[in-house]
Amino acid sequence: MDLSTVAWRTSSYTNANSANCVEVADTPEASAVRDTQNRHLGALLFDSAEWRAFLTAAKHDAL
Structure with missing residues (x-):
């Protein structure tokens, strides 16, 4: 991509x-x-479901 x-x-x-x-x-x-x-090393890609799950977990852990 x-x-x-x-x-x-x-x-x-x-x-x-x-x-x-x-x-x-x-x-x-x-x-x-x-x-x-280290932008030159590229990026990790997450589909929509994976990204939502990550954000939900990160927000939950921050509470």
């Missing part, structure tokens, strides 16, 4: 002093996640 034209957004938990950041982009087929400091 060509991710060169997607709009990447940085995690809302990222701040100027954080070295451990991820970026997320949504495509019609999947959500992509990549390491901000």
Whole structure:
């Protein structure tokens, strides 16, 4: 999948002093996640159901 034209957004938990950041982009087929400091290594792709399950679990664990 060509991710060169997607709009990447940085995690809302990222701040100027954080070295451990991820970026997320949504495509019609999947959500992509990549390491901000290692963009050249590519991205992990998750279909919609996988991404929703991840977000649900992450929000639940944050409570």
